Amino acid sequence: MSLMAVVFAETVHARELPVETYVYGLVALIVFFALGIVTYSYRDVANRHRAKAEAYAKRHGGSEHGGH
Template identity: 60%
Template sequence: MTLATIIALATETAEHHGNVQGETFVFGVIAFVVFVALGAVTLSYRNVANRHAHKAEAYAKAHPVDQAQVGHGHH
């Protein structure tokens, strides 16, 4: 056998004609599940400030803010 014959035989047996959509469908499902999980994590942080409003009010009463210091830290 020559090298060309071996390569020709190897390429003939290596050909695969299948359903490419069916083989790659799993990747789409995995991506969808990951995005749904990340969306659930993002939604879990909704309205967090309002859940702890009583703590924010207590902190504001305990630490009165001078009106000259209100802003972005500029003096």
């Protein structure tokens, strides 16, 4: 046998996936959903600390963090 025949004979064997293909999509969907929940939990967090933000703006001239 030539070298190429041996290489092609070795690459013919395919491996089975451990689970069905739709499970990979389902896992990705669950991960993205969980990351979306984490991101959503930080919504409006700046307004929860309005006193700190106002004190910072007074000390630093109000030019940073959206101050006018």
